[in-house]
Amino acid sequence: MLGPNGAGKTTLISAICGIVNATEGTVTVDGLDIISDYRAARSMIGLVPQELTTDAFESVWGTVSFSRGLFGKPAAPAHIEKVLRDLSLWDKRDSKIITLSGGMKRRLLIAKALSHEPQILFLDEPTAGVDVELRQDMWALVRSLQERGVTIILTTHYIDEAEEMADRVGVISKGEIILVEEKAELMHKLGKKQLTLQLQHPIESVPETLAHYRLELSADRAELTYTYDTQGDRPSIAALLEDLSKAAIPFKDLQTTQTSLEDIFVSLVREGQ
């Protein structure tokens, strides 16, 4: 879930998880209404909040076990041990939370959320303000959970995170979900490609015969840029190259670039505004 600061990412998650009251509408989790079927719905969900909110004086083991109990599961020391080992917190199991570093606290919140083996995991900006190494670890963890079949809903405003990990991308702006789309589909649909040609000799202007390509000529008149989208409603590159050859404009090199998710995101949010 992508969205700029204040777009409503956390509010949306909070409404789903029961932390804030929705003003209107209904939410179902795997077909279960979050109000009338709240027990079944919430049992499926694990939530890792954005803020590092912990009980300072509780031990790591104690707080993770507490979370499991709170979500209605009988004690399972073996599972808690596995979760703590996966998150490199096993050595700290008897430590008071107050003694943990910020990164450890972040992992602890994930351990708490995983303690009851949820099928859906909400990660609210898990990598905000964490160092590169921890970020890589977090990504690895998310991937392994994904492989185990856990549905992960991750909010972020780091586009690379979404680009790296998401199957589907939702964009939220000003409290409204603008779109939800398969990532590849989104890139395909909204992604623009550009072909840049380095000409052998600068040209004065783009010939009339090439006008329908809407080519851009660089300031030094030695480069031509053709922007096309991947849906193919503009003439193909092959046609352009053929027409260039007919117009006797030789080129020495070419390169293509594709818009990133970031560009798509920015343009979507801009349109939304």
Added chain:
Amino acid sequence: MNVYAMRAIYKFEMARTRRTLMQSIISPVLSTSLYFVVFGAAIGSRIAQVEGISYGAFIVPGLIMLSLLTQSIANASFGIYFPKFTGTIYELLSAPVSYLEIVASYVGAAATKSVILGLIIMATAGLFVPLKIEHPLWMILFLLLTAATFSLVGFIIGIWADGFEKLQLVPLLIVTPLTFLGGSFYSIDMLPPFWQKVSLFNPVVYLISGFRWSFYGIADVSVGISLIMTLAFMAISLAIVAWIFKTGYRLKS
């Protein structure tokens, strides 16, 4: 019913008591002992007997009630206020646990603590004055009902409070005066007739009267009325808690 959740909350709260044993148990015992030294031994020896009971022994039920009330409120209000303050309340709100289960666990833990405290104070009192308990079952009943009721009140205060000052405000401005004026240290009969009538509007009078009756068989109001008033007070507190959870007052935005 989510028994695991209730057990988890209860255990968590009781663990907090163990961690803060000094404040939770020792300091109220100490302050109550001071009351006994001052009112029971020093001043009490110069005060005439009240309805055939030495003054030192007469004030024991009132003093236990005083501690029970203030501690029940303090325990429960802090128990629910602290997660609100630190933000860990998110977990409670997002857990598959009903409001009734949340309240029962927090209030149960707070009441357990204050009942233990009440019994310790009673034992402490036994060191200073001769104690007799004529109706032990009634004594236990009043102890449990009062601890549960005022833990509910504490729970309400903890949810209402949006700062540590407010946590102190209600106990200090309302509960302590009501307890002092509710006959902890005197029998309502000692008051002028007008103030006797005014006292009947003070719910704590009924708690102390019933509790004292279970010790010595003497009461300002009949024990049946004491019981009814205590239950009524509990029902009102429960209704407020139900409303809080229904509306999400100060819990959810």
